[in-house]
Amino acid sequence: MVDHIKQISAHSLMYRTMEWIRQIGAYTLESIRRMGLMGLFLLNGFLYCVVPPIKFGRIVKQIHFIGLQSMVVILLTGLFAGMVLGFQGYYSLSRFGSDAFLGPMVGLALIKELGPVLSALMVTGRAGSAVAAEIGIMRISEQIDALDLMGLNPYRYLIAPNILAGMISMPLLTAIFDVVGIFGGYLIGVKLLGVSSGVYFGEMSHYVEMADVLEGIYKSLSFGVIISWVCTFKGYYTGILTGFGAEGVSKATTQAVVTSSVLILVWDYFMTSALF
Amino acid sequence: MRTNRGPNRRLPARWSGGPAEVSAQAGLGSPGETRTMIKVENLCKSFDGHTVLDGISFEISKGEVVALIGGSGGGKSVLLKHVAGLMQPDSGRVVIDGADLRNIKREELRRLRDRLGFLFQGGALFDSMTVYENVAFPLREKSKMKEQEIRSRVLKELESVGLKGAEDKYPSQISGGMVKRAALARALVLDPEIMLFDEPTTGLDPVIGQAILELIDSCHKNISFTGIVVTHEIPRIFRFVDRVLMIYEGKLRVDASPDGLMRSDDPVVRTFLGE
Ligand SMILES: Nc1ncnc2c1ncn2[C@@H]1O[C@H](COP(=O)(O)OP(=O)(O)OP(=O)(O)O)[C@@H](O)[C@H]1O
Ligand SMILES: [Mg+2]
Numbered sequence: 001m002v003d004h005i006k007q008i009s010a011h012s013l014m015y016r017t018m019e020w021i022r023q024i025g026a027y028t029l030e031s032i033r034r035m036g037l038m039g040l041f042l043l044n045g046f047l048y049c050v051v052p053p054i055k056f057g058r059i060v061k062q063i064h065f066i067g068l069q070s071m072v073v074i075l076l077t078g079l080f081a082g083m084v085l086g087f088q089g090y091y092s093l094s095r096f097g098s099d100a101f102l103g104p105m106v107g108l109a110l111i112k113e114l115g116p117v118l119s120a121l122m123v124t125g126r127a128g129s130a131v132a133a134e135i136g137i138m139r140i141s142e143q144i145d146a147l148d149l150m151g152l153n154p155y156r157y158l159i160a161p162n163i164l165a166g167m168i169s170m171p172l173l174t175a176i177f178d179v180v181g182i183f184g185g186y187l188i189g190v191k192l193l194g195v196s197s198g199v200y201f202g203e204m205s206h207y208v209e210m211a212d213v214l215e216g217i218y219k220s221l222s223f224g225v226i227i228s229w230v231c232t233f234k235g236y237y238t239g240i241l242t243g244f245g246a247e248g249v250s251k252a253t254t255q256a257v258v259t260s261s262v263l264i265l266v267w268d269y270f271m272t273s274a275l276f
Numbered sequence: 277m278r279t280n281r282g283p284n285r286r287l288p289a290r291w292s293g294g295p296a297e298v299s300a301q302a303g304l305g306s307p308g309e310t311r312t313m314i315k316v317e318n319l320c321k322s323f324d325g326h327t328v329l330d331g332i333s334f335e336i337s338k339g340e341v342v343a344l345i346g347g348s349g350g351g352k353s354v355l356l357k358h359v360a361g362l363m364q365p366d367s368g369r370v371v372i373d374g375a376d377l378r379n380i381k382r383e384e385l386r387r388l389r390d391r392l393g394f395l396f397q398g399g400a401l402f403d404s405m406t407v408y409e410n411v412a413f414p415l416r417e418k419s420k421m422k423e424q425e426i427r428s429r430v431l432k433e434l435e436s437v438g439l440k441g442a443e444d445k446y447p448s449q450i451s452g453g454m455v456k457r458a459a460l461a462r463a464l465v466l467d468p469e470i471m472l473f474d475e476p477t478t479g480l481d482p483v484i485g486q487a488i489l490e491l492i493d494s495c496h497k498n499i500s501f502t503g504i505v506v507t508h509e510i511p512r513i514f515r516f517v518d519r520v521l522m523i524y525e526g527k528l529r530v531d532a533s534p535d536g537l538m539r540s541d542d543p544v545v546r547t548f549l550g551e
Contacts, residue, residue, distance in 0.1 A: 141398055141400060143402055145396070149360060150414050
């Protein structure tokens with residue numbers, strides 16, 4: 001009797017272990033499949049960025065949406081990020097008596113790191129989520145099927161314009177973020193805390209090099225691709241990967257923002273370590 | 277009664293207003309010729325283990341208009357999407373005008389779709405565009421017409437579906453029935469050779485519904501498309517179609533002329549006819 005129970009529980013333990021391993025396997029396979037899907041999606045998107053006919057009207061519209069309409073957010077966050085850097089930098093540096101280096105500190109931090117990353121996160125939240133939701137709604141209301149049926153490739157109409165708009169808008173937005181941030185640092189460091197204006201800008205132009213600026217541009221360019229890639233992907237596969245209806249769209253939007261933000265930070269790490 | 281289970285069923289020899297007359301009217305092909313335009317063979321499709329289509333086969337000749345009926349959730353829309361190549365079957369195949377959709381080339385598929393019009397059940401109007409822009413969209417993208425010709429064509433099309441005056445409204449600003457009619461105008465604007473209608477009259481009041489059916493009929497007389505009309509309008513649709521297909525539990529239960537269907541003594545059909 002006892003033996004019998006032992007046998008059964010051993011059997012069920014074995015069964016549960018097998019089930020557990022099976023689930024890990026299934027999950028891994030599914031993840032790899034999705035990564036492949038996302039990779040192919042990006043390749044297709046790039047392909048239609050260069051294969052004519054290119055839909056310039058759509059590109060301009062998306063630049064207006066992703067770029068121009070994000071300006072207010074970028075200006076605000078840039079200003080405050082710069083102001084905070086001004087304070088923090090001043091207090092840290094003045095401990096070593098080197099507050100003359102406030103300019104380069106603010107400049108380097110913004111241009112190399114904070115500018116690209118923060119503006120990418122802001123654009124993800126403001127424009128990326130909307131792009132994912134718009135394409136998701138087009139998917140569940142069969143508008144993408146309708147495009148397809150009219151012989152008009154959805155990649156050409158929806159995906160490529162977003163990728164191009166992201167690649168064009170992000171570096172520009174980042175540049176604006178940097179400029180406003182440096183101005184914010186100037187307001188705090190120079191106007192409030194009394195670093196001399198000549199020292200702030202002089203040291204900055206002395207220590208910030210073209211390579212640093214380029215690093216920022218490369219980063220923002222790749223973030224532009226990441227945002228539009230992830231957000232259009234999540235929108236495009238609404239229903240197929242996330243379920244139908246309003247819930248599917250909201251899921252896709254959330255996933256788009258989370259995935260794109262995480263990817264931005266991870267990719268930032270890799271770029272920084274590669275460009276260091 | 278005519279039930280269809282096997283893939284090798286022959287077309288009915290005669291149906292009202294058959295393709296011979298129609299194609300002769302439109303000057304297409306020689307009278308009496310019956311070219312198969314849509315052929316569905318043993319089509320199976322299931323979603324997450326739930327079988328929706330379970331071995332459907334039928335053929336539709338050029339110029340023929342067929343009604344597709346069946347219970348709600350029975351797979352009518354799914355079948356229509358397979359015919360348009362929007363969904364891939366688990367097994368079986370769809371052949372459109374001799375081209376097998378399983379191994380069709382991208383370019384060929386594009387050309388095939390240029391000849392195809394599809395009215396989606398939900399309309400699928402582009403909601404970033406006005407009604408006018410929606411109907412003009414296929415013309416702007418696919419034809420070489422000048423803006424002025426496009427304008428007169430679109431306005432004519434909108435008038436024929438009774439949407440005069442609603443050109444500048446967005447899909448979110450008009451009623452469900454109006455969306456349906458705008459979508460119908462968009463589907464018909466390129467004079468397609470094959471028309472797939474997914475419930476063209478659902479959500480319309482009886483008067484407009486009748487008008488829409490007559491519009492479809494007159495379009496058919498003018499351009500003699502080959503068509504499938506998914507509908508719940510039984511028996512009103514019977515006057516407008518050559519044959520009726522009925523899907524029941526994933527299989528094709530009936531493939532008969534409207535008269536044949538009315539005379540059927542299959543209990544499922546009788547229930548469906550409302551008895
Ligand atoms: N993309 C999809 N993914 C999963 N299941 C689907 C999908 N499309 C349809 N189905 C399922 O297939 C079945 C048939 O759906 P379909 O839309 O073809 O019904 P229908 O006959 O058109 O019904 P109605 O008359 O209400 O329009 C439904 O059970 C539906 O849940
Ligand atoms: Mg349906």
